[in-house]
Each structure stands twice: as C-alpha cells, then as structure tokens.
Amino acid sequence: xxxxxxxxxxxxxxxxxxxxxxxxxxxxxxxxxxxxxxxxxxxxxxxxxxxxxxxxxxxxxxxxxxxxxxxxxxxxxxxxxxxxxxxxxxxxxxxxxxxxxxxxxxxxxxxxxxxxxxxxxxxxxxxxxxxxxxxxxxxxxxxxxxxxxxxxxxxxxxxxxxxxxxxxxxxxxxxxxxxxxxxxxxxxxxxxxxxxxxxxxxxxxxxxxxxxxxxxxxxxxxxxxxxxxxxxxxxxxxxxxxxxxxxxxxxxxxxxxxxxxxxxxxxxxxxxxxxxxxxxxxxxxxxxxxxxxx
Amino acid sequence: xxxxxxxxxxxxxxxxxxxxxxxxxxxxxxxxxxxxxxxxxxxxxxxxxxxxxxxxxxxxxxxxxxxxxxxxxxxxxxxxxxxxxxxxxxxxxxxxxxxxxxxxxxxxxxxxxxxxxxxxxxxxxxxxxxxxxxxxxxxxxxxxxxxxxxxxxxxxxxxxxxxxxxxxxxxxxxxxxxxxxxxxxxxxxxxxxxxxxxxxxxxxxxxxxxxxxxxxxxxxxxxxxxxxxxxxxxxxxxxxxxxxxxxx
Numbered sequence: 001x002x003x004x005x006x007x008x009x010x011x012x013x014x015x016x017x018x019x020x021x022x023x024x025x026x027x028x029x030x031x032x033x034x035x036x037x038x039x040x041x042x043x044x045x046x047x048x049x050x051x052x053x054x055x056x057x058x059x060x061x062x063x064x065x066x067x068x069x070x071x072x073x074x075x076x077x078x079x080x081x082x083x084x085x086x087x088x089x090x091x092x093x094x095x096x097x098x099x100x101x102x103x104x105x106x107x108x109x110x111x112x113x114x115x116x117x118x119x120x121x122x123x124x125x126x127x128x129x130x131x132x133x134x135x136x137x138x139x140x141x142x143x144x145x146x147x148x149x150x151x152x153x154x155x156x157x158x159x160x161x162x163x164x165x166x167x168x169x170x171x172x173x174x175x176x177x178x179x180x181x182x183x184x185x186x187x188x189x190x191x192x193x194x195x196x197x198x199x200x201x202x203x204x205x206x207x208x209x210x211x212x213x214x215x216x217x218x219x220x221x222x223x224x225x226x227x228x229x230x231x232x233x234x235x236x237x238x239x240x241x242x243x244x245x246x247x248x249x250x251x252x253x254x255x256x257x258x259x260x261x262x263x264x265x266x267x268x269x270x271x272x273x274x275x276x277x278x279x280x281x282x283x284x285x286x287x288x289x290x291x292x293x294x
Numbered sequence: 295x296x297x298x299x300x301x302x303x304x305x306x307x308x309x310x311x312x313x314x315x316x317x318x319x320x321x322x323x324x325x326x327x328x329x330x331x332x333x334x335x336x337x338x339x340x341x342x343x344x345x346x347x348x349x350x351x352x353x354x355x356x357x358x359x360x361x362x363x364x365x366x367x368x369x370x371x372x373x374x375x376x377x378x379x380x381x382x383x384x385x386x387x388x389x390x391x392x393x394x395x396x397x398x399x400x401x402x403x404x405x406x407x408x409x410x411x412x413x414x415x416x417x418x419x420x421x422x423x424x425x426x427x428x429x430x431x432x433x434x435x436x437x438x439x440x441x442x443x444x445x446x447x448x449x450x451x452x453x454x455x456x457x458x459x460x461x462x463x464x465x466x467x468x469x470x471x472x473x474x475x476x477x478x479x480x481x482x483x484x485x486x487x488x489x490x491x492x493x494x495x496x497x498x499x500x501x502x503x504x505x506x507x508x509x510x511x512x513x514x515x516x517x518x519x520x521x522x523x524x525x526x527x528x529x530x531x532x533x534x535x536x537x538x539x540x541x542x
Contacts, residue, residue: 027377031410031541053380071466073415074542075495129536132383132402140389141398141426141433141456141518141531147380148538220411223542232412233502 025052026059028128032152034199034223036159040115046106047151049128051099058098061107062127063090066152068228076125076150084226086124086155089113111155120157121196121226125150154197154223163253164194165224167260170249173233179268182241183215188249189231190260192224199223200259202251206236209244219251241268376414376541377509379405390520392528395454397447397519406464406501407509410541413501416512417538418458420491426456426518428529433518435490442477443469443489447517454520456533457488462512464499485515491535 027050037043051057065082069075081087091110099105109126129148173185184206192198204217215237224230236247244267251260386398408414426433436457438444449455460469461482469487472479476487489496499512514537520526 024381025377025379025405025407027375027407029375031374031376031408050377052377057380069497071497073497073500074540075415075417075497076538076540078419078494125540127538130380132381141386143384143386143400143402143426143516143533143535145381145383145402146534146536147378147404148536149376149378150538150540152540152542222412235503 024054026050026057026128026130026147026149027052028149028151030151032154032223034154034156034197035111036156037111037113039113039117039157042110042112044108044110046108047126047128048104048106049097049099050104051101054101056098056100057130058096059105060096060127060129061092061094062129063087063092064125064127064150066123066125066150066225068225068230072228072230074125074152074225076127082123084119084121084123086111086122086153089122090124090126090153092126109153111153113155113157117157119195122155122157123152123197123225125152127151152223154225156196160255162194162255163192163196163198163257163259165190165192165198165259167249167251167262168229169231170260170262171264172266177266179241179266180272181270182237182239182268183235184237184241184245184247184266184268185233185235186247186249186264187231187233188219188251188260188262189229190222190224190251191229192226195226197223197225198259199254200251202249202260204234204236205248205250207246207248214238214241214245237268240270242270243268374409374504374541376406376408376410376539378537378539379403384516386516386518390518390526392526395520395522395524395526397517399515399517401513401515403511403513404537404539405509405511406499406539407506408501408539408541409504409506411504412542413464413503413505414499414539414541415497415501416464416499417495417540418460418491418498418514419495419536419538420493421534421536423493424456425491425535426531426533428527428531431527431529431531433520433526433531435492436488436517438489442475443487445471445474445476445483445486445488447485447488447519449519449521451521452523454518454524454526456491456516456518458491459485459488459515459517460498460512461515462499462510464501464510464512466497466500469498488517491533495538 029048033045035043049059065077065085065087066074067077067082089112091112092107097105097107127148127150129146132145168191169189173187200222202219205213206215208214217234217236222232246263246265249262253259381402384400384402386400388398390396390398406414406416424432424435433454433456436455465482468477470479471481471483471486473481501510
C-alpha cells in the first residue's frame with residue numbers, strides 16, 4: 001500500500017470529526033484564553049467558530065466585561081463595566097460573520113491596550129451568538145431564541161504576576177465522613193485576595209489506610225478571578241473502595257508558589273455490598289446445616 | 295514495510311496526546327507542564343505595537359474528535375472548546391384569548407458540550423424588560439412569592455405574567471427542589487421552580503467537569519398566562535431570550 005493512502009486512512013481514523021458532526025449547534029475554540037499583554041501593546045489571537053448545522057448561519061461577534069457572581073462563577077455584565085474592564089480593548093474586524101454549513105471560520109481578536117493601563121489584570125469575554133434555528137414564525141405569544149457562547153479572556157499585563165490567595169476549604173463534597181461507595185467527590189474552595197487572576201494547578205492523591213496510593217488526579221489550569229472565591233469538584237477513586245482513606249490536595253500557582261496543601265480523611269463502607277455478602281454467607285451456612293442434619 | 299512502520303510510528307506519536315492521562319506533559323511538586331511541543335520555530339514575537347504567539351514546524355495539528363476522545367494536536371491548540379445547540383424559536387400554545395385569558399406553554403432544549411475540565415455554566419436573560427412585549431403591551435415578568443423560584447406557577451388575579459422553569463442534570467441548585475419547595479433538595483420535578491427572565495444573566499445550569507462528547511441537555515420551559523380578568527390586549531407578543539454558555 002502506498003504511504004499516501006496509509007496517511008489518508010490514518011487521518012480518517014484519527015480525525016473522524018471531519019466526517020461526522022452534531023446538528024444545529026455551533027462550536028467555539030478556545031473555550032477561554034489567557035494572555036500576557038503589556039500596556040501599550042497590541043496582540044492578536046484567533047477564535048475558531050464552527051457551524052455544525054446543515055445551513056449557513058450568521059454569527060454575531062461581541063465583547064463584554066465579566067464579573068464573578070454570587071456563587072463564584074463568571075458572568076457577563078450585559079454592557080456594564082467592571083473594575084477590571086477589558087471589553088473596551090477587545091476588537092474584531094467583523095461584527096458578524098456568515099459561516100456555511102459544517103464550516104469553520106477563524107476570527108482574529110485583537111487586544112489593544114493603551115499605555116495608561118496600570119492594573120495587573122484585565123478581564124472580559126468575546127461573545128459569539130446566533131439566532132435560533134429555523135424560525136417557526138412566532139404568533140400569539142412566543143420566544144425568539146438566541147444561543148451565545150462567551151469566551152473569557154484573561155489578560156495579565158505583566159509576565160511576573162504575583163497572585164495572592166489561599167485554599168478556604170477542602171473536603172468531601174457531601175460533607176459526610178462515612179461514605180457507602182466510591183468514587184469520592186471532593187470540593188476545593190479557593191479565595192483569590194489579590195488584584196490579578198490566579199491560575200492554579202496541582203494534584204489530588206488518594207491513599208488507603210496502608211498508605212498506598214489508590215488514585216491520583218491532576219488539577220490543571222483552574223482560574224480564579226481577583227477578589228473572588230471559587231469552588232471546584234473533582235472525583236477520585238474507583239467505585240469499589242473500602243476502609244479508611246485520606247485524600248491530599250496540593251495546589252500551586254503559575255509561578256510555582258505553593259498555594260495550599262490540605263488533607264482530608266474519610267471512611268468508605270459499602271454496607272449494601274457487605275449486607276448482601278453477610279446474608280449470602282448466612283444462607284450458605286444454613287443450607288450446609290440442613291444438609292448435615294439430613 | 296519499513297516505510298509503513300515509520301508512518302505508523304509517526305501517527306502513533308502524534309495521536310498519543312489524545313489520551314487524557316497524557317494531557318499533562320510533566321509535573322513535580324512545584325511545577326506542571328501542561329503541554330510541550332517538538333517543532334522548529336515559534337514563540338512570542340513582539341514589536342513596538344504588535345505581538346504574536348506562534349508555533350511552526352508541527353504537523354497534523356488541529357482538533358479531532360470521536361465518540362471516545364478529543365485530540366487537540368499542536369502547541370497552540372490548548373484551551374479546549376465549548377459547543378452549544380441552537381434551538382428554534384418557540385410558539386407558546388394554546389393561544390391566549392383577550393376576553394377569557396389563559397395559559398400558554400412552550401419549551402426549548404439547549405445542549406452544552408465541552409472538554410473543559412471544570413465544566414461550564416449556563417445563563418439565561420432577556421434583552422428587554424419586561425421580557426414579553428407587543429408594542430406598548432406586555433406580560434409582566436413572573437414574580438416569585440419570595441427570593442427563590444416558586445415550586446408551582448402562580449399569578450395573582452388580574453395579572454398577566456411570563457416566566458421560565460429549567461430542567462436537566464446540571465440545573466443550578468436554585469432550581470432544584472424537595473417536592474414542595476425550590477432551592478432545597480436535589481430533585482428536579484417536572485414543570486417546577488418558576489422564575490422570571492430579566493435583563494440580567496441568571497445562572498440556570500452548572501456542569502462541574504467536561505462532558506465531551508455527549509454533552510448535557512437543559513430544557514427550559516416557558517409559560518405565559520393572562521388571568522381571566524387581566525383583559526390582556528390582543529397582539530403578537532414576543533420575548534427575545536438569550537442563553538449563554540461559558541467554560542473556564
């Protein structure tokens with residue numbers, strides 16, 4: 001077989017998205033973007049928009065500021081400005097773009113920071129919106145629907161960001177110390193008290209009562225905006241856990257500084273399984289006794 | 295045969311990062327390299343008023359997906375993706391009459407799919423207040439009896455209101471219920487927990503981890519009701535609803 005055919009078939013196997021796609025949806029990549037742009041500097045990055053429907057659609061590009069809502073998640077400000085406003089500095093050459101069925105367009109987004117910027121971090125989002133699918137023709141009372149994806153853009157104005165914050169809480173998400181089965185959901189809450197976002201990463205390690213590692217999970221690229229408290233939930237361990245376990249968390253920021261090292265212990269007693277086994281043993285013993293009596 | 299072996303080796307080398315366990319290139323107690331790259335050129339380039347982050351020399355870059363994996367080949371392909379469905383506009387039925395009033399219903403499903411490790415959030419808003427209008431006439435935004443959504447849709451005598459209720463595996467705790475009230479419990483009763491749609495984004499759903507490739511559905515039920523004595527003016531009423539998905 002000629003190499004070019006082998007390459008073709010390998011490509012089809014490796015990238016089947018080229019031959020299959022979801023219907024009536026659109027995809028945006030990256031989901032978020034972190035960049036370093038100095039005051040007075042201009043930087044451009046691309047956002048890829050894929051129209052996954054069977055008809056051409058018009059996508060509208062916009063920019064908004066973001067803030068952290070009451071539960072620590074990022075929300076759009078709907079035209080209002082935040083204290084770390086970036087939206088005014090986000091620019092795109094197009095306000096809207098028509099993308100054919102099953103096609104992808106790459107839209108350049110430019111960050112143009114003026115010399116006067118002094119904040120170490122600026123935050124906003126590029127929005128990509130599209131009106132609902134085939135218009136059913138509203139009559140009487142109806143809702144016209146738009147679907148929108150916001151791509152958070154996190155800009156550090158210096159390469160030497162020094163974040164300030166700590167782990168506020170680490171433990172079993174349910175709050176229980178006695179669980180009936182795995183895997184275990186662990187919640188980590190981090191408070192960023194600084195004026196620039198924290199980019200955290202780290203590791204979760206689950207050890208059994210013998211000190212042997214049962215499972216490990218990597219925490220990658222977890223962002224917490226300034227003046228915000230955010231939680232994340234990670235699951236660790238297999239379904240079949242039994243005994244006492246300890247889960248340890250180690251978090252570092254982008255500079256490598258340790259931001260938290262926590263340990264939580266808990267028991268996993270699969271009482272339903274143990275009950276079934278116990279009943280089974282009792283039944284077997286009973287049967288054996290009956291057989292012996294006969 | 296040697297050529298075949300060489301090509302397969304290269305292909306396997308490129309495909310290797312598709313496995314989640316290899317998403318981290320290297321780590322120690324105080325550093326994690328999330329991705330690395332073998333290439334001949336590229337980095338951060340700057341001039342007086344321009345910067346560019348590029349990478350050259352990589353082959354077979356780009357995004358590839360299947361039912362079991364997502365591959366983002368290439369150093370600059372690192373920040374994942376998010377997709378959102380685009381449901382069609384919704385007619386609320388049956389038609390509400392001016393003299394007798396009545397309630398009309400409709401629903402739409404939004405599917406969010408992302409490979410973002412910390413999941414996504416889903417918000418809903420309207421672009422006008424009140425949300426449902428027809429010229430100078432309108433249905434008022436739904437008014438829950440307290441700070442939390444109402445478990446059961448209820449409007450006062452002489453009122454006409456428009457609201458929503460979300461359902462799905464990832465709905466936010468405000469819209470979960472215990473069978474009688476919202477904001478408590480972990481249930482997701484059908485047509486329960488009614489709230490207003492305002493011009494401020496309201497959190498309706500939160501996924502805590504990536505859900506590639508299946509995605510997660512959130513159904514949004516809409517209801518408009520004119521109480522019998524509301525004398526709702528005739529007209530074609532419409533609300534522009536914007537649902538936003540964010541992954542970070």
